Amino acid sequence: xxxxxxxxxxxxxxxxxxxxxxxxxxxxxxxxxxxxxxxxxxxxxxxxxxxxxxxxxxxxxxxxxxxxxxxxxxxxxxxxxxxxxxxxxxxxxxxxxxxxxxxxxxxxxxxxxxxxxxxxxxxxxxxxxxxxxxxxxxxxxxxxxxxxxxxxxxxxxxxxxxxxxxxxxxxxxxxxxxxxxxxxxxxxxxxxxxxxxxxxxxxxxxxxxxxxxxxxxxxxxxxxxxxxxxxxxxxxxxxxxxxxxxxxxxxxxxxxxxxxxxxxxxxxxxxxxxxxxxxxxxxxxxxxxxxxxxxxxxxxxxxxxxxxxxxxxxxxxxxxxxxxxxxxxxxxxxxxxxxxxxxxxxxxxxxxxxxxxxxxxxxxxxxxx
Amino acid sequence: xxxxxxxxxxxxxxxxxxxxxxxxxxxxxxxxxxxxxxxxxxxxxxxxxxxxxxxxxxxxxxxxxxxxxxxxxxxxxxxxxxxxxxxxxxxxxxxxxxxxxxxxxxxxxxxxxxxxxxxxxxxxxxxxxxxxxxxxxxxxxxxxxxxxxxxxxxxxxxxxxxxxxxxxxxxxxxxxxxxxxxxxxxxxxxxxxxxxxxxxxxxxxxxxxxxxxxxxxxxxxxxxxxxxxxxxxxxxxxxxxxxxxxxxxxxxxxxxxxxxxxxxxxxxxxxxxxxxxxxxxxxxxxxxxxxxxxxxxxxxxxxxxxxxxxxxxxxxxxxxxxxxxxxxxxxxxxxxxxxxxxxxxxxxxxxxxxxxxxxxxxxxxxxxxxxxxxxxxxxxxxxxxxxxxxxxxxxxxxxxxxxxxxxxxxxx
Numbered sequence: 001x002x003x004x005x006x007x008x009x010x011x012x013x014x015x016x017x018x019x020x021x022x023x024x025x026x027x028x029x030x031x032x033x034x035x036x037x038x039x040x041x042x043x044x045x046x047x048x049x050x051x052x053x054x055x056x057x058x059x060x061x062x063x064x065x066x067x068x069x070x071x072x073x074x075x076x077x078x079x080x081x082x083x084x085x086x087x088x089x090x091x092x093x094x095x096x097x098x099x100x101x102x103x104x105x106x107x108x109x110x111x112x113x114x115x116x117x118x119x120x121x122x123x124x125x126x127x128x129x130x131x132x133x134x135x136x137x138x139x140x141x142x143x144x145x146x147x148x149x150x151x152x153x154x155x156x157x158x159x160x161x162x163x164x165x166x167x168x169x170x171x172x173x174x175x176x177x178x179x180x181x182x183x184x185x186x187x188x189x190x191x192x193x194x195x196x197x198x199x200x201x202x203x204x205x206x207x208x209x210x211x212x213x214x215x216x217x218x219x220x221x222x223x224x225x226x227x228x229x230x231x232x233x234x235x236x237x238x239x240x241x242x243x244x245x246x247x248x249x250x251x252x253x254x255x256x257x258x259x260x261x262x263x264x265x266x267x268x269x270x271x272x273x274x275x276x277x278x279x280x281x282x283x284x285x286x287x288x289x290x291x292x293x294x295x296x297x298x299x300x301x302x303x304x305x306x307x308x309x310x311x312x313x314x315x316x317x318x319x320x321x322x323x324x325x326x327x328x329x330x331x332x333x334x335x336x337x338x339x340x341x342x343x344x345x346x347x348x349x350x351x352x353x354x355x356x357x358x359x360x361x362x363x364x365x366x367x368x369x
Numbered sequence: 370x371x372x373x374x375x376x377x378x379x380x381x382x383x384x385x386x387x388x389x390x391x392x393x394x395x396x397x398x399x400x401x402x403x404x405x406x407x408x409x410x411x412x413x414x415x416x417x418x419x420x421x422x423x424x425x426x427x428x429x430x431x432x433x434x435x436x437x438x439x440x441x442x443x444x445x446x447x448x449x450x451x452x453x454x455x456x457x458x459x460x461x462x463x464x465x466x467x468x469x470x471x472x473x474x475x476x477x478x479x480x481x482x483x484x485x486x487x488x489x490x491x492x493x494x495x496x497x498x499x500x501x502x503x504x505x506x507x508x509x510x511x512x513x514x515x516x517x518x519x520x521x522x523x524x525x526x527x528x529x530x531x532x533x534x535x536x537x538x539x540x541x542x543x544x545x546x547x548x549x550x551x552x553x554x555x556x557x558x559x560x561x562x563x564x565x566x567x568x569x570x571x572x573x574x575x576x577x578x579x580x581x582x583x584x585x586x587x588x589x590x591x592x593x594x595x596x597x598x599x600x601x602x603x604x605x606x607x608x609x610x611x612x613x614x615x616x617x618x619x620x621x622x623x624x625x626x627x628x629x630x631x632x633x634x635x636x637x638x639x640x641x642x643x644x645x646x647x648x649x650x651x652x653x654x655x656x657x658x659x660x661x662x663x664x665x666x667x668x669x670x671x672x673x674x675x676x677x678x679x680x681x682x683x684x685x686x687x688x689x690x691x692x693x694x695x696x697x698x699x700x701x702x703x704x705x706x707x708x709x710x711x712x713x714x715x716x717x718x719x720x721x722x723x724x725x726x727x728x729x730x731x732x733x734x735x736x737x738x739x740x741x742x743x744x745x746x747x748x749x750x751x752x753x754x755x756x757x758x759x760x761x762x763x764x765x766x767x768x769x770x771x772x773x774x775x776x777x778x779x780x781x
Binding site for chain 1 (some may be wrong): 460
């Protein structure tokens, strides 16, 4: 039933449909790109996620040790897998993403490209700057699309996206039940589907399925409730492996799942300002914080909140070995989660499932209820 | 290949004098109870001298550890507590020195009372600042410059960092953030900024910057007058102590030495066989590699890494000047790499030796596009050596020498 979503992700068939209908397709290189702006201008925002299992072409353009998220995007771009795209939008959220934007526009050329400049602090000056930056992006894209930027249309897109977030939250909450209504694998399939569909279509589809999911019996035969932590992780193999060994994934902070939808946009304010506030304030990994606090503290609070709600009893960290955010933040996150058992798995592609199986099995056995 | 006599410029003595004065200042300020700040490369160093604060640099100190052989243990210490392997060597070395100071080269950095978190090069600076700020529980101030694009700047002169234009929207934001930094420093020192001192420091900074910009320009002369083994430390002057009187004294002497040598038509070696460009953070543990190449007749008239560090200060527009510091090609989209080609042509380059600094995304990710550009536009071939800047274990010096020798053979 939920495989439809995943099929849309794997086959990109929805994108093809939109393209045939004359819509422009705009790829995003970070989940903090405010998709509402693209949506309000009549284009289709698509979160770029590469699916290549090896990155031999990208390795001739990028160092081999950088995150596989970036290598896979460039690999798929070089292979022409993103030929449906009309443009890309990047964000300066980390070093890899800044240079990935450069590499992508240098080696794979599309009609439109824009790099959103992110401030790393949420003071008033920076929020105003960022709202202005989003306006510049909106104007540039509107010029490319020959569509006038309209604040009312943006408000309407904000409502569509907030509806998307409410639905995702509702769905996510079903994972917190004693008998979680959704496995971690199914949750990821749905979230991946959401990255490559118009949210209007996704919302309708999810609304139809939600009641059915709510009415399901749920998963009862598990031995451990697990929170999964990471950044741009989206391969199903390891999630499947974890759940095949008796655990159930009840929450996460992945940029590709909970981090993708978390945080609402205030519908009562100027929409660009509200988008700026959400983008800098409500995500799981973005490196921005209030001037008197640290973003790592925000992220720890985000993870703890998810764990508390889902009643996860253990944490499995899927650490992209080339991810700079993972490399800097995890020791502090693990320290903050001192009361919970934590398993750290260093990830790269192709995923060697068997290598992880023993460790995951031992971890689950050691902490099973 | 035959080794030649090697005649460096003799900057070593000048650096010693500079470091001695810098450390004396630091000790004096510490005795007087002045607060200590940690700063990153491309920060507005002039403000250190305006506010008389102690300055420490979590990039310069690890380079010092690498040169003295303690960085490997410190890197291992950081990784043993869970920090990633593929993150900045500077971070891992500094963190190791915090966790196990007994393993670190002495003197270690003074503990910070505040951290100035500027992203004019890499987000890793911001990530490091977060970790250090959390460990020491000290305040931090964030200034984030844009990652520049052609649209925002037009063409930029590689050495002076003078652009055709700077988009007002971004310039104004950065200037306001820098004014906020002044306010932050007033708060941590408890003193209002001295306007006269501000002007004087910027006057000194301008004079120094004029000389510093000329040194890499003169390096492009034929034959190459100096060694990159010496030039590498120029980044310390340009990144960290610009605005000080001792930086000016250094720059004046260093400029005169290289100017005289160019006038005399003398090179670092008697017979220059090929002229190389280099880029990447220098492998501080293996700087003798440059000497080795030079003795083989392969000189380095262009070091793009050193070139990123210099810029021309305009005391009439001090805040705009501080922003212009970030207008280097490593903090820009790849299209901006075009701007370095002019100097590459002038320097008549035969090949490039590029260092991929494992863990440093901001320098390493541009190595291959740079190699592609040099080859496609100017027919210049490149050798890429994986060389984390503080960890010699990835590419031991012997292996690097063999790679370079084979590359030089291929250039003939």
